[in-house]
Amino acid sequence: MFAAKFTAELANRIGSRVEVATDNNLIEGILSTVTADLALVIDVSSGYGGNVKIYISVDAINFVRFPVAA
Amino acid sequence: MANLTDRQRKLLNLLNEMSQNLVTSNNANSVNNDSTLSHNFSLNLPGFSLDGGQNLNLSLGKWGGGGTPGTPTTIREVLLSLVNEQVQVTTPFDTISGTLLAVQDDYIVIIEASGSQVLVRIEKIEFVSNS
Structure with missing residues (x-):
């Protein structure tokens, strides 16, 4: 049901809305790309249509939440 | 002691001898202050811990050493x-x-x-x- 590795499971969920928590930050956006070391989240919450790309080190991630659609 | 192998028995004897030596050198220190050994050295025998923080895994049979079965380790x-x-x-x-x-x-x-x-x-x- 779930992939054995964290990055493999994230890769299966590309395109999902996510909340990524690191030790000190919470990043919300759309999961765009996942490699062994990096996760790319497109921040769509900042408004202004900027679509800021946020590259997150996988090692820094505490957890990733997949909120249920409102 | 009956269940110990020869090696385990020797190891325990060595540890006993070491602890006795340390106690004697402690006593000697109190007389001879020229020694470089610490005067405040203490040996806590009642709560005797063989591994000193390291997991030596001595496998002392019924005495334990491998942790209680069923206890998670990670x-x-x-x-x-x-x-x-x-x-x-x-x-x-x-x-x-x-x-x-x-x-x-x-x-x-x-x-x-x-x-x-x-x-x-x-x-x-x-x-x-x-x-």
Whole structure:
């Protein structure tokens, strides 16, 4: 049901809305790309249509939440 | 002592001799202050710990040494025993509460009360409780 590795499971969920928590930050956006070391989240919450790309080190991630659609 | 092998018996004898030597040198120190050994050295025999913080795994048979069977030794083993139960998992950022759905190689899956799925990296888990 779930992939054995964290990055493999994230890769299966590309395109999902996510909340990524690191030790000190919470990043919300759309999961765009996942490699062994990096996760790319497109921040769509900042408004202004900027679509800021946020590259997150996988090692820094505490957890990733997949909120249920409102 | 009857269940000990020759090697284990010798090791215990050596340790006994060492402890006695240390006690004698302590006594000697109190007389001869020229020694470079510390005067304040203490040997805590009643709570005698063979491993000194290292896991020597001496395998002393009935005396233990391998830990109580059934006692988890890693956080992953703790989590595996809590699958399908309500848990609280604390990471540096926040505590996640919900039903533990799965324990994989390097992460766990929790379903929160809201229905959200959370993938938590095991490496980042500080402590777990069965809420």
